[in-house]
Each structure stands twice: as C-alpha cells, then as structure tokens.
Amino acid sequence: ARAHSIAELRAMAARRLPDFCLEYLDGGADDELALARNRRVLDEILLLPRTLVDVSQRELAVPLFGTEIALPAVIAPTGFNGLLTHAGDRVLAEAAHAAGIPFCQSMVSTVALEDIAATGVRHWMQIYPFKDRDNLAAVVKRAEHAGCEAIVLTTDASVFGNREWDRRNYRAPMKLAWRKLLDVGLHPRWVLDVLVPHGMPRFRNLGDFLPPGMDSAKNAAAFLAAQMDTSLTWEDLRRLRDLWPRRLLVKGVLLPEDALRAQEAGADGVVVSNHGGRQLDCAPAPIETLAAVRQAVGAEMTVIVDSGFRRGSDFVKARALGADAAMSGRATLYGLAAAGAAGAARALEILRGEMERTLGLIGCARMDEVDARYVGRG
Amino acid sequence: ARAHSIAELRAMAARRLPDFCLEYLDGGADDELALARNRRVLDEILLLPRTLVDVSQRELAVPLFGTEIALPAVIAPTGFNGLLTHAGDRVLAEAAHAAGIPFCQSMVSTVALEDIAATGVRHWMQIYPFKDRDNLAAVVKRAEHAGCEAIVLTTDASVFGNREWDRRNYRAPMKLAWRKLLDVGLHPRWVLDVLVPHGMPRFRNLGDFLPPGMDSAKNAAAFLAAQMDTSLTWEDLRRLRDLWPRRLLVKGVLLPEDALRAQEAGADGVVVSNHGGRQLDCAPAPIETLAAVRQAVGAEMTVIVDSGFRRGSDFVKARALGADAAMSGRATLYGLAAAGAAGAARALEILRGEMERTLGLIGCARMDEVDARYVGRG
Amino acid sequence: ARAHSIAELRAMAARRLPDFCLEYLDGGADDELALARNRRVLDEILLLPRTLVDVSQRELAVPLFGTEIALPAVIAPTGFNGLLTHAGDRVLAEAAHAAGIPFCQSMVSTVALEDIAATGVRHWMQIYPFKDRDNLAAVVKRAEHAGCEAIVLTTDASVFGNREWDRRNYRAPMKLAWRKLLDVGLHPRWVLDVLVPHGMPRFRNLGDFLPPGMDSAKNAAAFLAAQMDTSLTWEDLRRLRDLWPRRLLVKGVLLPEDALRAQEAGADGVVVSNHGGRQLDCAPAPIETLAAVRQAVGAEMTVIVDSGFRRGSDFVKARALGADAAMSGRATLYGLAAAGAAGAARALEILRGEMERTLGLIGCARMDEVDARYVGRG
Amino acid sequence: ARAHSIAELRAMAARRLPDFCLEYLDGGADDELALARNRRVLDEILLLPRTLVDVSQRELAVPLFGTEIALPAVIAPTGFNGLLTHAGDRVLAEAAHAAGIPFCQSMVSTVALEDIAATGVRHWMQIYPFKDRDNLAAVVKRAEHAGCEAIVLTTDASVFGNREWDRRNYRAPMKLAWRKLLDVGLHPRWVLDVLVPHGMPRFRNLGDFLPPGMDSAKNAAAFLAAQMDTSLTWEDLRRLRDLWPRRLLVKGVLLPEDALRAQEAGADGVVVSNHGGRQLDCAPAPIETLAAVRQAVGAEMTVIVDSGFRRGSDFVKARALGADAAMSGRATLYGLAAAGAAGAARALEILRGEMERTLGLIGCARMDEVDARYVGRG
Ligand SMILES: Cc1cc2nc3c(=O)[nH]c(=O)nc-3n(C[C@H](O)[C@H](O)[C@H](O)COP(=O)(O)O)c2cc1C
Ligand SMILES: Cc1cc2nc3c(=O)[nH]c(=O)nc-3n(C[C@H](O)[C@H](O)[C@H](O)COP(=O)(O)O)c2cc1C
Numbered sequence A, B, C, D: 001a002r003a004h005s006i007a008e009l010r011a012m013a014a015r016r017l018p019d020f021c022l023e024y025l026d027g028g029a030d031d032e033l034a035l036a037r038n039r040r041v042l043d044e045i046l047l048l049p050r051t052l053v054d055v056s057q058r059e060l061a062v063p064l065f066g067t068e069i070a071l072p073a074v075i076a077p078t079g080f081n082g083l084l085t086h087a088g089d090r091v092l093a094e095a096a097h098a099a100g101i102p103f104c105q106s107m108v109s110t111v112a113l114e115d116i117a118a119t120g121v122r123h124w125m126q127i128y129p130f131k132d133r134d135n136l137a138a139v140v141k142r143a144e145h146a147g148c149e150a151i152v153l154t155t156d157a158s159v160f161g162n163r164e165w166d167r168r169n170y171r172a173p174m175k176l177a178w179r180k181l182l183d184v185g186l187h188p189r190w191v192l193d194v195l196v197p198h199g200m201p202r203f204r205n206l207g208d209f210l211p212p213g214m215d216s217a218k219n220a221a222a223f224l225a226a227q228m229d230t231s232l233t234w235e236d237l238r239r240l241r242d243l244w245p246r247r248l249l250v251k252g253v254l255l256p257e258d259a260l261r262a263q264e265a266g267a268d269g270v271v272v273s274n275h276g277g278r279q280l281d282c283a284p285a286p287i288e289t290l291a292a293v294r295q296a297v298g299a300e301m302t303v304i305v306d307s308g309f310r311r312g313s314d315f316v317k318a319r320a321l322g323a324d325a326a327m328s329g330r331a332t333l334y335g336l337a338a339a340g341a342a343g344a345a346r347a348l349e350i351l352r353g354e355m356e357r358t359l360g361l362i363g364c365a366r367m368d369e370v371d372a373r374y375v376g377r378g
C-alpha cells in the first residue's frame, strides 16, 4: 500500500506501533492547545497564486549556510527514534542524505553520532544543556571530530513539558501500565523489529553522563531529567560559541527579542519552535511569530521554523514568511514508524512532491523566490 | 421524487453513482480546505434586504458580451461528464440552452464539440494549454468553424491538483482499486446507463493529441497529464489572442494584478476561480477576491466567478460583488448525475427559482441592479 | 412536569406535535443560516453587570405607545396557530392579556379577530399586502371596529421563503407525504385536541379573499400565495396610513434607511425582523442592525425587534440596544404547543422570571433604565 | 490511581458522587455560556516564552496583604462542601494550610468557622448580605474573635442564578427527583462517607438566621433565598467597613468602575468574578476585564480573580494581567470530591507543579515578576 500523504503514513504508523509509542510520538503538552494551534494557524495562511508563469522547471533547492539543500527542509532532532524502528536515527539520516537535506541528530538518540556521520549526511548535532559541562564539552568535541556541520542547542525543554499521554502510560518511571504492556503484545511486527533483536534501545551519545549500565532508555529517563540544567543563560551560549568552531543554532526561540539576543551572542541561526506543542501549551505557533523574528534579525541570520509541518505547502508558507527552511519532526517520524527506511523515504518524497506541486500551483518557479507577496491570511 | 435543492440532488447522485465517480465529482485537493472555504465565505456574506419595493416583475436576465443571458449563470467546463450519464455534455448543453444560458464545454469532454454546437446552445470552448501547439491551434480552428462564441483558457490546472480521493481509488493509472470495482457492481442503474451501452467514454476533442486507439478515458489520463504545458506565459496568451477572433477568457485567475495582465494581453474576460477547490488547497475563495478584481479591471471587462455556488443567493452575491455572472460546476453536475436530462433541468430550475426568490426577498426587481449596497459581511 | 426554560417547552412540544407541525414551527429558510445566526448573535452579546445596586424592587414595565406594558414583550403574529392547539390564537391572546402584554394577531389566524378582541387583550392586527385592496380595506375596517390598537403590515413575506422542511412534508399543495401522515397517527394527543373535534382549522380573517368553501387551511395556502401583492411600495404604506387612524407598524424592516422611510411615510413604528429566519436566509440578525435603526429614527419612533428571542436576557439586550420591546414568536408557541393554555402561560412566566432575574443580576432595578452601558460584545 | 490533572480529578469525582451532587458542582446558569466562555477566554490567552533564562530556582510565592502566600492562589468560598465529603470545609482548609495559601470559608458552609480557625489556616470568611443585619453583625463578630484575616462580601449572588441542572434535580425545594434518589443508591462510597455517619450536613455559621431546627441543608435553602438582601448598596459596604477592622474584599465585581467604587468605599480588595458562570449567563469572563480593573484601581489595591481556573498556567496568566492571586473554586472541589483530604492535597499539588513548570517554560524565575510582557492574545 502506497501512502499518498503524511496523514496516511500516520495511519499506518498507528497500526504498527504499540499505543505507548504512538502516544509518545503524537502527543502534546497539557490540553494540546499548542498542538492544535500549530496546525490551525498553518491552515489559515493562504497562498496567493499567480497564473501564466512558466513553471515547467521548478527549482526547490535553497542555500543554507552557503551550501544548497535540495528542499527547504531539515530533519528535526527527535529522541528515542530507536523505539520506532531499529536504528531509527541511521535510517532517517540515510533518507535525509538521499533527499539532499540535513539531518539533525538528537542528543538522546540511540545511534552513536559517529555512525550517523558515516552515512555521509549533512550532519547536525542537537544538544541539551546538561549540568555536567565537561561532559557536554566532550560531546561537542565528538561532534567536531565526526565532522558535524552544526550544533543545535535546544533551550525550550530543560523544564520538561507535561505530556499526560506519557504520564498515564507508566506505572512508575519507565514501567509501562499493565494495560499498555498488554497492548504491546498486540503489535508483533513492532516487537519483532524493535524489541526482540536488540532489546530496549540504548543511548549512544550520552556516554559519560550516565552511570555505568544506565544507558538503557529504560533507566536513563529519570536520570536525564535530573541532569537538565535549567540555569542556562545567554552567557552560557557565548561560552558554547567559544567552544564550537562551526555553525551554532539555538532551538526553541519564539520571540523576536530572543532571536536578536541569540544573534548578539554569536549564534548563526535560530530554530523558531514550540517543540511541536510538547512543552508550553499556551505558546504561540512559531509560524505566527516567524515574520517578526526575521524582521528583527535581518536578512543575514539563518532562521528555521518548525512545529506542525505536515504538507509541502507548509514549507512554502515558511519560506514566504521569511524562513530559510523548516524542520520536519513528526512528519518524517510517521514515515519511519510506518515502514522503516521505505517509509522515511516516502515521507520525504511526499513532501518534496507537494512542494513542487505547490510552487507550480502558485506560479513561482523557484523556491528561493517565494516571498511575502505569496501569502495572505484568511 | 422531486428535489427541492441542489443538496437533495447531490444526495440522489450519491445513491446513483459508484463511489469512484462521486468522489471524483465531490472531492477537493489535499485537506479540502479550499473546498470548505468556498462555502464558508459564501455563507458568511450577508444580503441586506430593502422592503416595500415593487418586485412583482423580477428580471433575472443580464447582458453578457452584449447579448442577454436569462440568468447570470454559465455552465462551467467539466471533464468526463460522460461518466455521470451517457453523453453528459450534450445533455447539459441542452439544459443550458433551454434555460437560456451559455454552456462552456471542457476540452476533456466526451462529446465532439461539433455535436454540442448542433444543440444551438450559446457555446464556449474551454482549452488546456497542451504542449503540441499545432494541435491546439487545430482545436481552436474547430471551435471557430463550429461557431463557438468564446474560448476559455484554463490556466490553473496545468500542474495537477492533489485529489487524494481519486488517488486512493486507483491501483494504477485508470485501474480501479478492487474495493471500488466491487462497488461499481452495486450501482446497476449507472452501469446500465453509462457502461453497458457505450463502454468507457472517449475523448472527442483531443483528436490528434492522442496516439491512435488512445482516446478512451481509460488510457488517456496519464498521457494528458504529460501533455500539459506548464511553461505557458502571458506571451502565449497574446499569441492565442491573435489566433482567435472571438471572445477570449482566462479561467483560473485569483488576484487583481493577474486580471489586469489578462486585460492587457487582450482577453475579453476572466473567470475568477480556484477550480472548485480542486487545485491549490491554500487558495483564497474566489468570492473574496472578486471585488478587488472588478476594481482593478474597471467596469468594461467581463468578470465571471465560480467555486462553491450551490444556491441562487450565491449568484446574487456574485453580482453584488461585481461579477457579470457565476459559473455552475458541481451544482448542475449533481443534477446530471442524479437524473440525466431531467436532473440537469431541475438543477437549473432550482437555481433560477432561488435567484428569483432572492431578488424578491432583498427588494430588488432586476438582477442587473444588484450592487454593493446589497451585501454586508457578518 | 414543570418546564424550567423555553428549551424544555420546546422538547415537550416536540413530543406532542406530529412531525409536520413541529417542522413547520421550528424550521427556517434554505440552509437555516439566519435561524442559527439569530441565536448566535444574541448569545455573543454580553451584559455588563453593576453590583451593589438596590434591586429589591424590580420594575419590568415599560411604556409602549403611551401606555405601560408589563414586560417589554409583544406576542408576534403567527399564522396557523390553530394547528398547535385548538383555538390557539384565543389561548395565546388570553395568556398575553393575563401577562399584561399586547397580542398581535396574524392575518392568517384561525380565530376571528372579533373573538380575540373579546378577550380584552391589547390587540394588534397583522396584515399581509393582498392584491385585492378593497378586501384588505375591509379587514382594516373590521380591525377598527373591533378596537384593535395597531395594524402591523408585514412586508418581508410577500415573496415566500424557501422552507424545505415544509416542502419535503407535502406531496402536493396541502397533501402530506405518506410518511408524515403515518406519523400523525403516532400523536394521538394532538389528533384528539386539534383534528377530531374541529377538523382542519379554518381562516377566519380572510373572509372575502377566499372563494366560498375555500377557507379551510387545507385549501387556502396556494390561493393565498397567489394573493400576495409583491408590488407594494412606500406609496401603498402612505395610503394605508390614510385609511387607518390608529397605530401603524411596518414589520420586516432590517436596515436603518428603510426604518427612516417608514417614519417618513407616517408609520408609528417598525418591527426589525428577519421573520425568525424563515424568509431571506442570508439576512443579518435583527439584533445586529437594531442599534443603527434606533440611531436613524431617533428616540420618538417605536422600534420593536424579534427573531430568536428565547431567554429573558434576550429581551434585556433588546432594550439595551434601543428597542422598546421584543416580539416573541416561537418561544410562546412552544409553550402553546406543549400544553395549550397552561403552556402559553408558563412560557410567559418563564420569560418574565428570566427578565426579572437578569435585571437583578446586572444591577438595574428598572427595565426602562437599561441602556447601552449594559451591553458589550465578546 | 494518581491523577495527573484537574480534569482527571473531575473524572474521579464524577464516579464517586451521585448525579445531583456532581451537577450541583459542575453546572452553570442558563445555557452555560459563561461557564464555557470562562475556559475559552483563558485558553485563547497566549504566554510568550523567553528562553535562556536561569529558572533553576523558581519562586512561586507572592505577597498578599503584606504577608507571603506560597502560590498566587486562594481557596474560593463554596457552600455545601459537606456534601462532597464529610466535613469538607475542614478538609479543604487543612489542605490550604499545608499548601501555604488562604482558605476562604463560605457563609453557607457546614463546619463552624471557629473549627476552621482552629486548623491554623490563613482564614477568610465570606458573607452574603442577609436581611437581618444584626445577625450579620454577629457573624462578623464571630469572625473577628476567631481571628479571620478578611471578610469577603459576595455581591453577585443575592439574586439567585438559574441553574437548570439543580432545578431539574428536585421535585420540590430540597426534595430530590425520584430518578435522582435512585441514582444516590448507586453511589455507596458517597453514601457511607457523607450520608450514613452524619446525615444531611447542617449549616454551622448561620446560627440565628435560621429558625430552630431549620439548620439542616435540607430545609434551609428556601429560607436562605428569602433572606438574601437584594437592596444592598455601596452605602452598606461603607457600614460594613466601619464594623470590620481587618481586610475587606468585595467578591463579584466585573467592571472597572465598580472596582473603583469598592476602593472608594474603603474595601481593601476585589474579587473579579462571574461566580464560576453560575449567575449571569451573559457575563464577560473575569479574565477579560481584569486588566482594565487593575488599571482603574492602581497598583495598591488587592485584585483577585476567579472563574474557570483549572491549570497552573491560568494562574500565571492572572498574574500577567494584573491579579495578585486567583481563586480556585471547582478545581480544588474536584479533588475534594474525588478523594477527600488526599484529593484536595493532590489538586493543590497539581496546580503548584503546573505553575512551577509554567514559570520554567516561559523563562521567568519568580511569580512576582510575571507581567504583561508575558501575555498575548491569539
Ligand atoms: C517524539 C519526539 C521527540 C523529540 N525529541 C526531541 C529532542 O530530543 N530534541 C529536540 O531538540 N527536540 C525534540 N523534539 C522536537 C522536535 O525537534 C521538533 O521541534 C518538533 O517535533 C516539531 O514539531 P512537529 O513534530 O509538529 O514537526 C521531539 C519531538 C517529537 C515529536
Ligand atoms: C468534476 C469536475 C471536473 C472539472 N473539469 C474541468 C475541466 O475539464 N476544465 C476546467 O477548466 N475546469 C474543470 N473543472 C472546474 C470547473 O470548471 C469549475 O471551476 C468548478 O467546478 C467550480 O466549482 P464548483 O464545482 O464548486 O461550482 C472541473 C470541476 C469538477 C468538479
């Protein structure tokens, strides 16, 4: 069965995954207002089509940090991808590589960053501000040696969001509710792909943060939460800037003034994000603050946006409102969870096709020429 | 059973048609946002009634290209009408003729344009920009000989919209999914009317575009998609202008600046349309850009609008916002699909009745006197 | 069982009435947009409460044409009340009398206007502009002799609204669909109250309009529709003004300019109304044009509003926005249909109680002091 | 089972309580528009997060009348708490004490105010304006002797709101409908906790208002309604001011001008409230008039808000819009009704946790620094 949209991939993923995985993947914080808002605001943005424009040759590529990406898309960093399919991070990285876009690896991923680097993908490494700064520096060093192009410091998740789906699914830290354990048994395809051959996935990029024998996803979660350094400030960003010679992005910015601060602290870019609606439930949708962020930082800084992107047209809207590219979080994860490598590739193929079609339909032959003249609000 | 509204005709059509036909007819692109928006915006427009006006003699007729039409309505060009009832195009043309309004034939129709001309209807011919310009010129010549009043160049569908209903219904190009084939068997009335006597309908106006033996609707679709010339520009419109001596309209314009360009290129009119929500899903509703389009092109140019028109009052709103007439796409197709010739006639009778009633209720005796004073937004 | 709200009375009416009656009573035109809008706009209007005001003595009475009414309410003219309960008009008139408010009788009522006058109620007579002006003059004369205080000329229903519920319920003019006939048999309480003792109710105020033996509701409808004079103008209103020495109101005005015209033609008042959503489906809600109407005609003219009033607070909103009173259409009919005289009385008691409570809750002791300071829009 | 949100506590309460109790607790007035609006408006307020702020030490405490409270929350006065669990007021007072916030006792509570005082909680006493002023003065004296910090005069409930749930539940004053009596039998846990050991709870703070033997909740209701003095004015507030030496608040103010009047009459604070949507159904949500109220009274006066607060983030929004604190009505009652003392404590723990998390997520370390810069409207 061939999926025709990300929504269809999600439906396939819902069949293959045990509940607790799907809910982890799908869910948002609190009352899921931000989750819903992300889509609603995107849906309300209109594209204003020009007609009788030669769109026979459509060019989706745009520059990013001086080098072209095939689409204005980047794979968002997401943890625990190994739960969706075996070695999920590597599978996703390979799909990104094939599609010609960067892959941003999560710090709480389950494949070693060196293994990702080996795929040849344009490789970004996301880090969380853990308390143990020496260890963090060590991870940054590993990223440097592995040839990562960028470090992405995620700053909106140090205080953990209230995802009630997840909380309801566990009896105790990492102990599934009985009802949910039973449900796992009803998803043999997943058990055979993920659980049986390799057991519970392990974190491969936290090395020294974790006490020996604690790197299994099963044990690490509580430990990690405690490790999160909620005292981080712009000063720390400056210090990271000194440590890391290549591209540096701050992920989790929503307001123009914070984007400006990131710029002043030496960051090369920001990811305007509400973490896919998984953190602050009363947050604005990133797409609605994007234009103001671009305005604040000027044309030079790299501005990436994410949260709620499910259609190629969403990426076109992001460009029109000033983003260099948008990150794909769940959209590609649904593909990965639906059918592993084939699913991840299909997700990107769908998005690429939709972007190309959208360019054609709005009468703009080049993604890098999409601008504010192409958007309106209903 | 007598239908009292287009909605009731749609319900009857839904019973008579196999799923794959109904979904082809009903569906919109992507998430069907434009489809829903078309109706929502129309519904939100208020009519402001005057009372104690003599409306005993209501006149629905308005001038169009210097000659009167009995209602401010034109049958929209729609392809594959032969799928809904045998010789659907001719049936519809005859209904239009009887009702005193023009019939715009689709280029991908299944009755030869000469046969339509023979009905005596005020005949317009819609064309798609196919790559083979010589052939296109040949079709235009045929239209000229057949006495067509106008050529309508559709420019919003060269890149094909993403209609997921259709895509899900086929296993391979023009091969129905098994489930849907089965469903065909459950609609014997349709099978006996459409399939048995004549087989799959054939395109009659594409002649030389199609390789010999390829004019069956079953085979032609993929071929046609490939034929669409997505490189068309305003320059080509000018060339068509030189080729064609009578009325020329551009269909698929949404923005005032494009309407102006059409005017400058010598077009006599535009059809403000989002193709019934079947192409760009983030498009504005034509009815919401209509007033600005009229403002841009001035009083002289012919401006027609379509997408979502289901009630007579919708046509009155179109007039109030500056249109000369509105096109009826699905509204009349539902009638055709519900009950062939009787259904098509009934659809037009319903619309005519509703227009007349609406004029009476807003206190305006003449359709050509409806203007901006009669509309408000809720 | 004691109803606590108009909604509960409606539920009781729905049990007692055959479908075709309930649908006649409940329904609106076309897609019932105006029906829904009437409520939505009322619901969106906020009341702004003052606290610590002495509201121990609440006075609901307001002046109307120089004489007090006990509540700012008038019973709206509604035809065919005899269908809801035997002699419905008289029952309703008595309830109005007891409650201290005027009763406006419909021209297509089934009790002779002289019989209503005999109840002692403050009696208004609604007339439709029938073609036969002599006969109309005769009805007006009858109203004068019977002591009616006011003539209400309804001008928004000469062209009949498209009520699809009604249309679907009949096979032919006044011939119920079989399905609906059957349903009548399932409502014995109604059959015994309305049908058996008296047969189909007869029109008692159309006398000479109807050919002999045609005054049964069953036969008259088509005839009446044909009698409606859609050529009426402000000139005719002036002529009526000359004919009728007492209060004259125009019912069915929605725009300020028409209210002004009514004033200039010598009317004493207007009823701002969209006929309860039963005529023009794209009409504004009267409550949203009310303030502009009052502004246009100044403080002297009587302005009444209706359409959608179901709660006492709605009447308070009407006063706050400039109305002298509001008419109750369905609200009291639901009572009548639920339980005859007791139901009609209960409906008025509920409304009165809600008005009194609302005054108390907004901190305004007198209905005639409610003004714009007490309303806001959400 | 551990509840993760107030919504889950409500679900547990719904299982434990007989219908008539749940409906009493949950319900609003009339059509429950205000009830819905309270939540909708809160949900639409956005929080604008700053990132890279040191939030490792979050301080929730804020000053209230010169002394710190641990959270910007106060337990709202609610009558009949004894219906939810035995000695509900004391249980709630103890939970408030443990959480470090004030408890405002309702005048129609079922535990003597002296018993509440004995818990050591920061104790406020709410009073209703009963007609018998001497008795009211006596209650105020009792409050003074018991050491209450504040008197809260509730002014929005002298005229009783129309709660149809309640009205439908009773055959006669305090006589449950048969259907609802039966339902009581289906909730044995409640019967054993509330009814069996102690019988119907009795009012303990109305003493001399009630005729001997009339202090059972079963008999008192009608009597109380009659006792409500709807003639109260600002003059009476001034008199109360003279009587009572400590903090005085007026609860039930919605407009800035009334807040000003309260200030002029010597009140120390106002509670901006629509009584949880239980009184005037067309009232604005308090959260939408809050900023204007604060603006009117200046920085000095204490402004508390309530109605609809269910999430910690709601309290943060209240602070951002100018409130000193917000009252929790149903949120903590759901806890109480779900599981007595443990439930009440859990409700406060949930709210505290959510406030702390929200501060972390918006990047503001101190509750007393949250201000208008942190809110937007979607
Ligand atoms: C399952 C899941 C795990 C995530 N894990 C991380 C993570 O480890 N690090 C991070 O910076 N963001 C993480 N995010 C946030 C994503 O990077 C991204 O901001 C978000 O998914 C975008 O919204 P979308 O899913 O609607 O596209 C995660 C998101 C999801 C859905
Ligand atoms: C089934 C169907 C087939 C169509 N085929 C064509 C076509 O061949 N050429 C064209 O210009 N437009 C085509 N259209 C678009 C219509 O001309 C018209 O713009 C649209 O139907 C208007 O919206 P409505 O259906 O809501 O009235 C088609 C529309 C439908 C529904």
Ligand SMILES: Cc1cc2nc3c(=O)[nH]c(=O)nc-3n(C[C@H](O)[C@H](O)[C@H](O)COP(=O)(O)O)c2cc1C
Residues within 6 Å of the ligand: C024, C025, C026, C076, C077, C078, C079, C106, C107, C108, C126, C154, C251, C273, C274, C275, C276, C277, C278, C306, C307, C308, C309, C327, C328, C329, C330, C331
């Ligand atoms: C069943 C029914 C019959 C009506 N008949 C008449 C009528 O004979 N004459 C008239 O002027 N208005 C008539 N009306 C309109 C009412 O006078 C009034 O404008 C309308 O009912 C107000 O809306 P409401 O029903 O929401 O209160 C009728 C309305 C209903 C519901």
Ligand SMILES: Cc1cc2nc3c(=O)[nH]c(=O)nc-3n(C[C@H](O)[C@H](O)[C@H](O)COP(=O)(O)O)c2cc1C
Residues within 6 Å of the ligand: D024, D025, D026, D076, D077, D078, D079, D106, D107, D108, D126, D154, D251, D273, D274, D275, D276, D277, D278, D306, D307, D308, D309, D327, D328, D329, D330, D331
């Ligand atoms: C069951 C219940 C009983 C109440 N009783 C009183 C009361 O006795 N006195 C009072 O001033 N307010 C009373 N209130 C109103 C509350 O003090 C408070 O204003 C309201 O509950 C706030 O809304 P919320 O429930 O949405 O938090 C009551 C509210 C409820 C839900």
